[in-house]
Amino acid sequence: MKRFFLILLYIIPVMFSGCVKNAEIQPDAITLNYTDLTLQVGSGKQLLASKYDATQIIWTSSDNTVASIDEKGVIVALKEGTTTMTAKSKQHNITAICQVKVIPMVIEGKDIGIGADGSVFIIGTDSTSAGSGYSISKLVNNKLTKLPDCGAVRVAVTPDGTPWVINKDHKVLKYSGTAWIEQPGTATDIAIGANGAIFAIGNIETSPTGGNNIMSWTGSNWENKPDCAGTRIAVAPDGIPWVVNKSNIVYRYGGTYLWEPFNNILASDIGIGANGSVFVVGKLTSSAASGIFKFDSYYRWQDLNLPGGTNIAVTPDGKAWWLDATNVLHKQQ
Template sequence: MKNKILFIAFVLLTIAGCKEQNNVGLTGPQATSLVKTEEAFPGQRGPELTGYYNGAPVKYMRINGKNVFQGDIILNNLDDPNSLHTSSTGRASYFYKWFQGIVYYTIDPGLPNQTRVTDAINHWQTFTNIRFVARTTEADYVTFVDDPNGCSSNVGLQGGQQFINININCTTGNVIHEIGHTIGLWHEQSRMDRDDYITINLGNVTSGYEFNFDTYQAQGGDGFDLYGSNGLDFGSIMMYGPYDFSSNGLPTITKKDGSLYTVQRTALSNDDIAGVNYMYSKSNLARITCGINGGIMGIGKAQSTLRGNGIFSYNTANGIWTQIYGTAVYIALDQNKIPLVIDNAGNIFQLTTSGIVSSQFPGTATSIAAGSFICITGTVPDASGNYAIYQYNGSSWTSIGRSGVRVAVSGAGQIWVVNAAGSVVKKSGSTWTAVSGVTAKDIAIGGDGTVFMLGTTPDANGNYTLYRNTAALGTQLIPSGSCVSVAVTPQGEPYIVTSNGNSYHGVKAGNPSGTSYSWTQVNTIQ
């Protein structure tokens, strides 16, 4: 599919695809180069304007009171340019999917031929992880409504009620396309690398519509190709046709060799399906964390957006993982069990327990730790591959005078640092001391001061040896706990994640001073 995934703002993610795709599901005459691309107001135009949408610059037309972008996309709530540098700008890097892949919907009773909607919904549910549930009292939902002009929709979850507008001439395939926008897909030809596969003939584009052919990069968004191996997906249901917005009957888009291609509005392509399923996948974990006063959260293995992977909260009472809003590549829990996260760009945020951004910290980081205070590793490595380490003073970051790749902070204010060579040091009061008996790549500390570390040599499965350090016993090898991520509860019990994404809870077995643990697998994410 190689579509751009847009979550509320113009930061986009490319999904895997190949040059020509088979399509599945529906059949019919819509798979033709004469298929008309969706437009909100066919044949109508308005003034070309420039504004900001969730912090990103965007060109659009104002037609009949609506902000129209790329023909069939309606932009709600354009930003006040005077507010772009407030804390809300930081929130633009969190692009929320439909929560847990569930789209709540209503169908306006006045919409004719409603089987177009139900057939399109059935198509999405048959081939993807997206689920549609008739809305009762849910706050966020989409309404399918009759429109006298054309086909259009918003892109991604907007919050509150949003609409998919369906003209009488819109087909089931057009509705499938508009649903694609609603769940977060962008037009295929907006890819940043599209010029490797197609030529945009701006001389043939109707005057005033040239911005419809911009890449997301040209529109001020950022993104990348998640897989980036097989090129643009000409078979995507999100792809423009070769004659769209032509002023003279000549093609506006051709392949690099000058040939044309067939656009279709029959069904999702194979890579449309693969991409959406990856985007809304239910993954196992990549990383886990515990707060010094409780709480367990993790980051999923499957990338959810440009800014990182899904965030999940674990309920120890019922053994259920629940996905919260937001995405991250690194996570910690502060002493109040509040998540602190880092995104792919290194931005640092404090979230609410439901995952909504509540504040943004200054600066950028590669990792974060929280105990009685918060520490981060910076983003500029020295010649040895270590990063400066900083402590948060309530408004800014202060260097602690050490560098490393990982840091942990205890409830008593003890700082542990792992450097790029695997050496471990700890600070108690004002004194730094070396920790013997281990070289480590990662570290975690519990509320009782128990420290767990990962060794530096992976086994055949990609897991690392687990070590424990306590004040009374020093460093001990835990023979049965190899993993890729470890967290420690307030009681000093480890939670680990293995290379295949499974997670386990370790409970001391027998002798308190021994190294034997009883491991219970934690439920996978559902």
């Protein structure tokens, strides 16, 4: 009997030790710090897997054109759309996912200028230390790059992509590529046509209902244009200025034929593209609805059924870009 119990005492530990040795150790589940994300184009976010080092995970995106992810789990949003980020263990057959939605980049500004070459400049919403206005940035591929040492409230762009600005003190400045150079005279608004013609609204009131003097740039100074006043200005590809006056009436300069009014629209700003497309922010005189309107060859203003704004510019191919009352940039599709 003693021998039987000794055998049992020997067999039982062996049986249990065999079970423990052959049992599979269950890995910890992958838990990500985000299961869904909404990112603006150009922004990024770090994905982390709890209890796992980033080097223990294989990171993949179901659509690398929408958003990419690197070996450390850093996501970069590239274009509008949706994609799925997957985290997979290198040692175990376990995964976790994060759904990513990429939305257009939200750009804010006080004014916008677009050159005939497609160059885009934005007057920001952040005041500069000099108190002369707001920051000036160039927009390239949905990324804003600030230009140095200047503040402004209005901007226009030459055909070769050089910005001219008006600051809070009504000074006119031109960017040389490295510095801002003050130009003669003072102004409250500025516009540049696809042919290089430069016009400005001065700071001298010439009409209580029309606004301030209208000036053309001679290459070294400003020359006043007769018989009209305005508050906002744009220039057609042929160098003809269009203005919006203090009473919100749109006028087009006719040279020897003076200024031609368009009485069927009330506008607050005007923009003209390098292809000649004319847009205004405003409303028809026959309607209370405000929005974005395009001038057609039949002297009519086409309602684009787009929400209104404050400042407008036009791309070389004739698409309206505008800022709304909350300073957010919108683009016509």
